[in-house]
Amino acid sequence: LEATSLTTPHRIRPSVIRTWRPPAVCLPRPPPRQALACGLPCLVFALGGRRVGRCRSLPSLRSLRAPMAAGPVGRSPRRLVLHFDVNSTIIAADPASGADVEGLVSRYLAGASWGREVDGVWRWSESSLAGDLSLTCAPDAECSYYKYLERKMSNEPRAEFKRVLDSFCSTDEGVSVKPWLDRLVGALRAAGEGIGAPFNFEQGGTTYCFVLPSFWNLLSWLQDEGRDFSVALRTFGTDGPEVMEALRLYAEGKHPSHSQGCPPALPSRVAPSARLSRGGAEGFRLELAQEDGETRILQGEDKVFAFFESLQGSAAVVDDYDAWMAGKYCGSAGKPLWIPVDRCSDMSHHIFFDDNFRVAEPENSIVDARILAPGSALHEGSSVDAQAAFDLGCVVQAELHRAILEPDYFIKQVQRCSERAAMAFDAA
Numbered sequence: 001l002e003a004t005s006l007t008t009p010h011r012i013r014p015s016v017i018r019t020w021r022p023p024a025v026c027l028p029r030p031p032p033r034q035a036l037a038c039g040l041p042c043l044v045f046a047l048g049g050r051r052v053g054r055c056r057s058l059p060s061l062r063s064l065r066a067p068m069a070a071g072p073v074g075r076s077p078r079r080l081v082l083h084f085d086v087n088s089t090i091i092a093a094d095p096a097s098g099a100d101v102e103g104l105v106s107r108y109l110a111g112a113s114w115g116r117e118v119d120g121v122w123r124w125s126e127s128s129l130a131g132d133l134s135l136t137c138a139p140d141a142e143c144s145y146y147k148y149l150e151r152k153m154s155n156e157p158r159a160e161f162k163r164v165l166d167s168f169c170s171t172d173e174g175v176s177v178k179p180w181l182d183r184l185v186g187a188l189r190a191a192g193e194g195i196g197a198p199f200n201f202e203q204g205g206t207t208y209c210f211v212l213p214s215f216w217n218l219l220s221w222l223q224d225e226g227r228d229f230s231v232a233l234r235t236f237g238t239d240g241p242e243v244m245e246a247l248r249l250y251a252e253g254k255h256p257s258h259s260q261g262c263p264p265a266l267p268s269r270v271a272p273s274a275r276l277s278r279g280g281a282e283g284f285r286l287e288l289a290q291e292d293g294e295t296r297i298l299q300g301e302d303k304v305f306a307f308f309e310s311l312q313g314s315a316a317v318v319d320d321y322d323a324w325m326a327g328k329y330c331g332s333a334g335k336p337l338w339i340p341v342d343r344c345s346d347m348s349h350h351i352f353f354d355d356n357f358r359v360a361e362p363e364n365s366i367v368d369a370r371i372l373a374p375g376s377a378l379h380e381g382s383s384v385d386a387q388a389a390f391d392l393g394c395v396v397q398a399e400l401h402r403a404i405l406e407p408d409y410f411i412k413q414v415q416r417c418s419e420r421a422a423m424a425f426d427a428a
Contacts, residue, residue: 078349080222080229080414081308083337085354085366086239089398090215092188093208094239095201101208103166105184108355108400109133109177110149110168114141122148122173131176135397136360145173180401187404195256198246211246214403216258218410219250223262231265231314234335234352236324240316244272247314268313271296276304277320278336286317301382305338305372309348324366331358331365332383338372339384339394351417353410355398359386367395393420 084090088108093101112133115124122145125138137143143151146165153161168174169181191209192200200209222229231247233240244267253261271288278284286298286307298304319335327333335354340347356366362385369389370382389395396413403409 077227077418078347080227081232081311081348081350082229082414083232083234083308083335083350083352084215085335085352085356085398086233086235086243087237088355088400089353089403090212091210091239091243092184092212092400092404093203094237094242095203095210096239096242100166101188101203101206102169102181102185103162105181105188106168106174107146107162107165109174109180110165111135111144111146112399112401113145113174113177114138114143115145115148116140116142117148124173124176129176131179133177133180133399133401135355135358135399184401184404191404198242198249199255211243211250212403213257214407214409214411216250216255217407218414219262219265220258220260221408221411222414223260223264229264230268230311232308232311233314233316234319234354235316236319236321238318240273240318244314244316251314264313266313268311268315270312271307271315272313273316273318274307275318276336277323278333279320279323279326284336301336301338301370301372304336305340308338308350309340329364329366331362331386332368334366334368336368336370337389337394338370339389339392340372349393349418349421351394351396351414353396353398353413355400357386357395357397359390359397362386369395391420392424393417393422 087094088104092108093099093104112135113124113128114134114137115122115128117123125141127134127138128141128145145168149164150161153164169178188208189206191213192207195209198210200207202208219229219231233243233247247265248267249255250258251262251265251267253259269291271290273289275287275289276284277287282299284299284301284304286304288296288298288307290296298307324330324334335352337350337352339350352367352369354366358365365386367386367389369384369386371384372382386395394417396417398413399409406412
């Protein structure tokens with residue numbers, strides 16, 4: 001309405017409001033108040049009247065349009081590009097790793113239980129003593145039991161640390177979360193019954209589900225809702241191909257609980273797998289393994305983002321673990337997620353799901369949210385803080401216990417991200 005100078009919508013007939021479409025043009029870009037030395041404007045978000053991000057003198061959000069669930073009046077919901085971590089996000093255990101399912105769930109529970117060390121003795125927080133799980137540090141705690149034990153065993157072999165974690169729920173320290181272990185493992189067993197490989201796997205004579213049902217439920221719901229979407233699996237490990245095979249069969253209608261299939265989730269015909277690296281003189285680099293066997297190289301942040309933005313179907317992307325490790329596991333060195341900031345609403349809404357994303361601990365996080373200014377080369381100062389990315393509905397700290405137990409967990413998270421994105425747009 002603003003673009004067409006119609007400032008009194010109450011005088012417009014309802015039928016006009018329903019059928020009106022905004023013109024396919026961008027509003028003019030206001031000049032930035034200050035530019036970087038390279039001469040490129042640096043963008044920042046101002047949410048709720050406070051500035052976030054690393055750059056201070058920047059255009060206000062009045063001139064920008066944040067990612068949102070729906071476009072202007074009369075437009076359909078925006079396209080979704082869903083980025084999923086694999087381990088402890090959409091799968092509880094990787095059968096190829098050979099790791100014990102109960103042990104892997106125990107590791108997760110150790111990371112969701114909180115306390116502090118007092119005079120050399122571990123003391124649980126009140127919430128953890130009560131058996132509550134959370135991926136956010138409790139007010140009366142300093143760290144998770146996982147981090148406490150990791151620090152305590154820093155001089156021990158990593159394999160020994162994992163072995164101790166695997167038996168966490170069988171110790172005196174883990175007695176308060178033992179009911180969670182039984183409940184979650186029981187749910188994985190129940191979900192794995194009667195669906196067959198590769199949707200389930202067998203370990204020690206017991207069948208478990210592989211990819212969590214809440215993930216399949218999300219994709220089927222998006223298709224039923226008529227949403228346009230694509231899926232990018234983002235992992236540091238080698239579990240991508242296994243999940244992609246399950247995703248292909250699901251999309252073809254071979255999952256017993258989703259026989260209708262889901263064509264939008266079929267593997268990409270352009271590049272079903274890729275490897276992303278960052279750092280050094282090359283900056284961001286994406287190696288695409290194409291179906292014809294050839295490898296295509298994309299160099300630069302704008303080109304890598306363009307791959308995700310234009311992705312049709314699904315793809316498995318291996319992120320740069322070495323860069324994250326070299327950056328001391330800080331979010332700014334982790335898996336990049338580009339947030340497009342455009343005055344036109346044609347850009348997709350990108351949402352990243354990862355259990356290791358942490359709003360309150362960016363120095364111990366895994367997602368690097370980066371502002372993408374259209375028409376400008378990107379620079380190292382384009383990262384935005386984790387809270388801003390969360391407020392914009394672009395990042396979710398995936399909670400494995402809820403993803404296992406709640407069939408609509410991921411559906412609810414997408415809905416909430418869409419609401420947050422719409423609120424950010426309204427605030428702008």
